[in-house]
């Protein structure tokens with residue numbers, strides 16, 4: 550299985566569609582989801598929310614981290630040490646990027662070979678139903694994949710802001726991997742070592758969800774689990790949209806101020822032999838406001854074999870997954886697009 554080098558159909562920017570709709574009208578058929586995957590947009594406030602973990606808290610947080618990972622696959626971290634101004638600046642530079650004229654953004658148009666740059670679809674299946682979003686995808690680590698020319702040159706502060714932001718995410722990734730290792734009863738460096746030590750991967754997807762005149766018919770991002778190790782999401786502070794699966798319900802996340810939403814990816818599900826699960830999530834859109842989120846994926850070194858930790862196996866808990874490199878694994882999602890959790894043998 551290899552990725553084709555170009556898209557199967559001409560790329561249409563969802564931002565342009567949204568601007569053409571001018572707040573009214575109908576969305577093209579390509580974005581209309583089958584009835585069973587459409588969002589159920591109710592006005593009722595959902596009571597549940599994903600657990601908040603305060604990293605500055607003294608004492609034992611391991612138990613609550615373990616519970617959040619087991620029960621939700623998601624948590625939000627506060628007092629994580631990343632400056633609030635830096636988080637705001639990161640949102641702001643990308644907002645300004647997407648506000649630029651289309652010709653400026655088109656210079657960074659991406660292809661399915663690496664996905665780096667400005668994109669409007671995931672997956673290369675001809676005739677697929679598409680999501681109501683554009684995005685920008687970039688590699689930060691490993692260093693040899695970081696290409697400064699692929700980072701937007703405007704707004705002028707983008708590269709500098711994102712450089713500091715990226716360093717902070719990598720630092721936080723180390724902190725969280727330690728917490729997760731301990732909470733699984735493993736040595737504190739276990740997950741970091743399994744990810745390749747210093748040689749982890751880190752890549753960013755900035756999601757841009759334009760206003761949608763028919764938000765009940767489509768999704769900003771279809772249901773999926775994240776294929777990598779762990780994700781640090783900086784949600785839009787003003788516009789909700791992320792929904793997390795809980796049984797057969799979808800819970801809309803209410804982010805705490807300046808929190809990062811952290812979720813378990815498929816590689817930690819494999820390493821933990823499903824003690825922790827990567828949980829499906831999706832994004833709904835709305836007709837009143839656009840939404841921007843920064844999803845930073847913290848991943849194992851891509852050519853290392855990832856397999857269930859021997860320490861977590863027992864006669865009644867055999868390994869549930871074969872060993873596979875992350876390179877092999879992510880070809881699936883890059884070819885098929887977001888499809889629930891079908892890549893881990895569930896659908």
Ligand code: OGA
Nearest residue numbers: 754756775791832842844
């Ligand atoms: C993702 C993702 C959620 C969001 O990019 O993988 O799940 O709120 N994003 O944009």
Ligand code: NI
Nearest residue numbers: 773774775830
């Ligand atoms: Ni995701």
